Amino acid sequence: MDPEAIILSIEALKLCQETGISPSSALYLVSKKKRYTIKELRMARKILHTYSIYRKSASRYLENIISDSMLDWVSKTILELISSCIIGGIDFGDITILVSKLRQSMGKNWPEELEKHLGILRLIYSRPEVEVNYPIWFTRYLEKIMGKMDAEYYLDFQDRVNPPIYASLNILKMDKEKILKLAEERNVVLKEDNRIPDIYLVETSNTKGLKDLMNQGLITIHDFSSYYAVKILKPKPNELVLDVCSAPGTKTWLTALEMKNKGVIISIDSSWKRIKSQVKRMNFLNVRIVEVIQADATKPLPIRLEVDKVIVDPPCSSTGLIWREPFYRWVIKPRHIKMFSNFQSKILQNSSRHVKQGGYLIYSTCSITIEENEHVVEDFLRINPNFELVEPSLSIGSHGLRGLAEARRLYPHTDMCNGFFIALFMRRY
Ligand SMILES: C[S@@+](CC[C@H](N)C(=O)[O-])C[C@H]1O[C@@H](n2cnc3c(N)ncnc32)[C@H](O)[C@@H]1O
Incomplete structure (x- = not known):
């Protein structure tokens, strides 16, 4: 194998470490510095993807053999990267040849201290089984909500099958x-x-x-789930729609498509930067019916309107996005879930004040946790008896948990899309 893809991946990881951006964004930035072939870029993407999945397993395995303090960052990253790929099934061919090519290409950047640890890579070749590729809390969480066998299938599926486009x-x-x-x-x-x-x-x-x-x-x-949410809401031409937490505007755009660019969509988001990119995107896509407002939706919204339909798509822990972004599994922590849940309840409550009588509201997240979904819905219904849950006419995925039969849950392994939750409400009076 050509070592360029590995060197590119190491540089992307270095940038990740320095700036905190995701590996895919870092790869994009690093790849602009030099001309790379499509093959090298694809391979680097595959290497980083595999590294995201198997990094913890590789690191645990290495820790048993070699003390962390003995290695500098570059040596450790090279070892972890190649080990992750070996565990993840990427065929590097003869490891000795690969290492000698890497040594040659990296020149003076090749870490000398790595030389004495290269035998570990050959050892990993002979012991490829992987014990845990997910944080234990996440595995346990899934087992709790879907049972052990389904959870195992889900987790394995995410790492084995590529998401569709x-x-x-x-x-x-x-x-x-x-x-x-x-x-x-x-x-x-x-x-x-x-x-x-x-x-x-x-x-x-x-x-x-x-x-x-x-x-x-x-x-x-965009993902299947975004369009499914909009199709459930059924926006029609000439309606007035409020889109809360709208940026970067995927659901706004799909709503405008359904409305045939007739009517009005009011888009609200707290991030000015994201609103600006949404406006640019809407212009590019020829969407002419969007008015944007920057506002914090955890506070009462700065509008005095009752609208036909409301979309509430608040920030979430993103547990449903691990299929597309394998690295997220190591970033999401249980404490984020509770934090988002409080936040989401406030945003849902404030947005619901603008639904007209007989109007509809859709609440969605790309998380599969109960706290951010069923709990938020239950709390909302408890304090808003004038709203009821409605069964969507397009029934895809599975029922909500905790007896919320009208809500929908989507999962990668059963619905070939992001993990997603949707609840459709109607305001009765
Ligand atoms: C899940 S994303 C929305 C995705 C969008 N609906 C789409 O389909 O493209 C969540 C959005 O909520 C916004 N947000 C975060 N906190 C907010 C708040 N307090 N008020 C309003 N928007 C907020 C973020 O800036 C982000 O754009």
């Missing part, structure tokens, strides 16, 4: 048929997902053709 067509810019024809001409295979209309599975290895369509704003990539 979903797309929607921008009919605000061009007719559906014309976009599909352009896609066909570029060898981009779009297969309609038969669970809900208007969402496509991208089945193509022609990334250039795909990027081309995205750069023209003709298709957008």
